[in-house]
Amino acid sequence: MNTFRTCPVTGLKVHAQADGLIKANAVVATVALLVGGIAAILVLLTRWQVVHLLPANWFYRLLTIHGMTMLIFFILFFEMAILYFASAVLLNSRVATPRLGWASFWLMVVGAVMVEWNMFAGKADVLFTSYVPLKANSWYYLGVILFAVGALLVVCIFFGTLVVAKREKTYTGSVPLVTFGAATAAIIAVITLGHGAAIYIPTYLWSLGLIKSVDAELYRLVWWGLGHSSQQINVAAMVSVWYLLGALTIGSVVLNEKVSRSAFVLYVLFISMASAHHLLVDPGFGPAWKVWNTSYAMYLAVLASMVHGFTVPAGLELGQRLRGLTKGLFEWLRKAPWDDPAFSSMIFSIIIFGFVGGITGVTFGTEQINIIAHNTLRVPGHFHATVVAGTALAFMGLTYYVIPLIFRKQVAFWPLAKIQPYLFAGGMLLFSVAMTFAGTFGVPRRHYDISFSQAPFDVEFSPAVDLVMAITAIGGLLAAVGGGIYILVTVWSVFFGKPLELGGKRV
Amino acid sequence: MSMHGVPRGITNPPPPIAPAAAAEAEVTHAGAQTPGTLVLVFVFLAAFALYYFVNWKLLSFIWRIG
Numbered sequence: 001m002n003t004f005r006t007c008p009v010t011g012l013k014v015h016a017q018a019d020g021l022i023k024a025n026a027v028v029a030t031v032a033l034l035v036g037g038i039a040a041i042l043v044l045l046t047r048w049q050v051v052h053l054l055p056a057n058w059f060y061r062l063l064t065i066h067g068m069t070m071l072i073f074f075i076l077f078f079e080m081a082i083l084y085f086a087s088a089v090l091l092n093s094r095v096a097t098p099r100l101g102w103a104s105f106w107l108m109v110v111g112a113v114m115v116e117w118n119m120f121a122g123k124a125d126v127l128f129t130s131y132v133p134l135k136a137n138s139w140y141y142l143g144v145i146l147f148a149v150g151a152l153l154v155v156c157i158f159f160g161t162l163v164v165a166k167r168e169k170t171y172t173g174s175v176p177l178v179t180f181g182a183a184t185a186a187i188i189a190v191i192t193l194g195h196g197a198a199i200y201i202p203t204y205l206w207s208l209g210l211i212k213s214v215d216a217e218l219y220r221l222v223w224w225g226l227g228h229s230s231q232q233i234n235v236a237a238m239v240s241v242w243y244l245l246g247a248l249t250i251g252s253v254v255l256n257e258k259v260s261r262s263a264f265v266l267y268v269l270f271i272s273m274a275s276a277h278h279l280l281v282d283p284g285f286g287p288a289w290k291v292w293n294t295s296y297a298m299y300l301a302v303l304a305s306m307v308h309g310f311t312v313p314a315g316l317e318l319g320q321r322l323r324g325l326t327k328g329l330f331e332w333l334r335k336a337p338w339d340d341p342a343f344s345s346m347i348f349s350i351i352i353f354g355f356v357g358g359i360t361g362v363t364f365g366t367e368q369i370n371i372i373a374h375n376t377l378r379v380p381g382h383f384h385a386t387v388v389a390g391t392a393l394a395f396m397g398l399t400y401y402v403i404p405l406i407f408r409k410q411v412a413f414w415p416l417a418k419i420q421p422y423l424f425a426g427g428m429l430l431f432s433v434a435m436t437f438a439g440t441f442g443v444p445r446r447h448y449d450i451s452f453s454q455a456p457f458d459v460e461f462s463p464a465v466d467l468v469m470a471i472t473a474i475g476g477l478l479a480a481v482g483g484g485i486y487i488l489v490t491v492w493s494v495f496f497g498k499p500l501e502l503g504g505k506r507v
Numbered sequence: 508m509s510m511h512g513v514p515r516g517i518t519n520p521p522p523p524i525a526p527a528a529a530a531e532a533e534v535t536h537a538g539a540q541t542p543g544t545l546v547l548v549f550v551f552l553a554a555f556a557l558y559y560f561v562n563w564k565l566l567s568f569i570w571r572i573g
Contacts, residue, residue: 009517249514251521253532255541310548314541321540322524322532329543340515359555369562372569400514410512440565493512500513 002094007405008502013170014406017098018088022081022406023494024105026399028112029077030490033392035116036069037483040476048473049451049466056448060127063446065119067128071387072147072230073112078395079185079237080108080154085406086182086240087161092170096160100153107150114143127446129227132203132214141204148200152193155186177254177261181240184264185233191272192233195225217284228275231383234391235305236267238353241394242312242346248401249343250336252319255311263311266304273297280370287367294365302362309354341417345397348425353390356432357382375446377472378439381432388479389428393421396486403490409497417489424482430475437468 003016039062045053046062054062088095095101117139118124124136162183165171175183199222205211243260246252254260276293279285320332337343360382364373373379403411411417441462443450452459510518532540 009520249516249521251524253524309551310544313547314544317541317544318532319521319524322528323522329546332543337515342514342516354551355554359551359558362555363559363562366562369566372562372566401516404513404517411514412512414512498512502513502518 004094009405012089013092015088015094017095017101018084019406021084021095021098021101021105022089022402025077025081025084026402026406027494028105028109029074029081030487032069032073032077032112033483034487036066036074037480037487039063039066039069041480044473044476044480046448047450048469049449050470051473052449057122057125059448060125061119061122064125064127065116068115068119070392071128073115075234075387075391075395076147076151076230077108079189079233080105080151081402082237082241082398083154083158083182083186084161085402086179087158087165090176090179091162091165093161093165093168096157096164101157104150104153104157107153108147111143111145111147111150114139115147118143129223130203131223132206132216132219135207138204138207141200141207145197145200145204148193148196151189155189155193158182158186174257177257178240178244180261181236181243181264184268185236185240187268188229188236188271189233192226192229195222195229199223199226217282220279220282221285224275224278225272228278229272231387232267232271232274232301234387235271236264238349238391238394239264239305239308239312241398242308242350243315245342245346245394245397245401246312246316246319249340249346250316250319251323252312252315253322255314255318259307260311263304263307266300266307269300270297271301271304274301274365277365277370280365280367281374290367294367298365299362302358302365305354305358309350309358312350339418340400341411341421342397342400344418345393345400345421345425348421349390349394349397352385352393352425352429352432356429356436357386357390360436361386373439375444376439377435377443377445380445381435381437381439384428384435385432389425389432393425393428396424397421399486399490403493403497404500407494407497408500409493410500411489412492412497413485413489416485420482420485420489422482423485424479427475427477427479427482431472431479432475434468434471434475438465438472441465441468443469 004013005016005019006013042054042062043059043066045051046059084095084101087093115124118137119140124130124140126134126136126140130136130140162175162179174180199219202211203214203219206214243252243254273293274297276285276290277298280290280294316336317332320336325332325335336347360378364370364378364382400411400417403409439445441464443461443465450459450461450465
């Protein structure tokens with residue numbers, strides 16, 4: 001059971017069970033990306049008024065599927081793989097309880113399949129937020145609960161593995177920064193899943209008819225403790241991946257361990273409060289609560305991102321300069337390995353996350369400005385820049401190292417893999433910026449038909465809206481091509497790829 | 508050495524940092540060692556200030572007082 005192999009590249013001891021669990025979670029994450037990606041294309045071609053592909057019921061159904069599959073299943077399965085990697089692999093340790101790891105994995109798979117089945121069958125057209133009194137089939141809520149329990153168990157196994165590694169002295173000194181970052185993601189996951197249990201269990205009982213009602217305002221408050229905090233797990237995991245990819249691709253250095261670790265701690269302490277910005281125009285909450293949570297506490301979490309936004313590129317720069325690339329301001333960046341898809345993914349992830357996602361997010365985290373942004377396309381414009389161009393792209397970059405190091409295969413279609421981050425990042429940049437512009441013109445989010453045909457009233461948007469919606473669609477389709485290449489490359493490499501050979505020897 | 512289907516960080520890992528360079532970096536202020544990143548930080552700050560200002564301006568147009 002406790003068999004290890006030694007990685008010939010990194011020298012790390014890899015536990016066979018960790019190997020298997022990472023592979024299984026990564027494969028399911030890719031399947032989820034495929035499902036969510038197809039839904040994304042169909043939703044996009046419906047929002048593009050010129051095409052307007054789907055009927056209304058399928059638009060909302062596929063929007064629900066897109067949200068749940070991408071934001072929950074794809075991301076969380078990938079993050080489970082990261083947790084096993086950051087604990088067992090980086091610390092040369094065995095997985096604490098591998099059998100429970102497999103049981104958790106299957107619990108998550110069963111939960112995800114139940115949720116998908118109900119959504120595709122039209123029994124859960126409640127969108128990602130599933131705001132009450134919208135009611136889905138009770139199996140949908142049960143599926144979400146099972147998935148969440150599985151994820152929570154994996155988080156417990158992660159902490160257990162840290163204890164095992166410490167007790168069995170598999171490493172010396174402090175845990176690596178990447179493991180520390182993953183630990184903060186895991187702590188935020190516990191907070192998030194606690195909120196999930198607090199709101200989905202009563203809602204499940206309500207769907208069964210066992211309790212009479214769920215208060216809509218309370219639902220929104222607690223649900224966003226799950227809905228937004230789950231995205232903060234992504235942020236902590238993504239930043240950890242930035243540090244990891246920086247070290248793997250160009251040997252970046254950590255400027256100051258204490259500063260980077262303190263920034264991770266700021267996430268744990270303050271990021272959950274940022275969930276309040278979803279409720280800034282909600283009339284049920286008082287201004288003091290809103291201002292405290294968004295204008296003060298949230299900025300401490302933003303500070304953490306700004307610290308990482310400096311230390312990660314500065315670590316890259318210093319690493320390059322210490323190796324002799326010292327000419328001018330940007331030789332270190334110009335002579336970086338831009339043909340390494342992991343490096344380009346990381347850089348685009350940092351830039352788009354910070355410049356587009358970060359700036360837009362902080363701006364409409366301001367209460368007064370939120371009134372002109374809320375429920376418009378500016379909101380999905382923001383979170384596609386953070387979660388898709390930020391987190392998903394960083395994870396894609398990591399995959400180009402996971403395939404050779406964990407699956408021990410060569411990356412298939414290598415020339416395509418090299419251009420994939422450029423297509424995906426370019427597409428998402430166009431998509432997010434154009435969407436943000438559309439929202440600025442007042443175009444609503446989650447809306448089937450912005451021409452309001454057959455409505456008893458007339459709503460006219462600026463003629464520029466047609467242009468920005470077309471650019472949104474073109475950007476989205478370009479990103480879909482990039483996403484499609486990623487799926488093709490990973491699936492082909494894993495299942496049909498050539499075994500990795502280094503120095504003429506099979507790894 | 509670059510190899511088809513394997514990222515450069517694996518086939519051609521970054522060379523180790525010379526001890527003398529590392530020792531010098533220890534005593535130099537981080538900002539002085541990373542001037543390129545500092546420029547990027549100020550570009551970011553300018554972009555943020557501009558976007559934030561534009562939003563308040565937009566708010567003043569949409570929600571007029573009086």
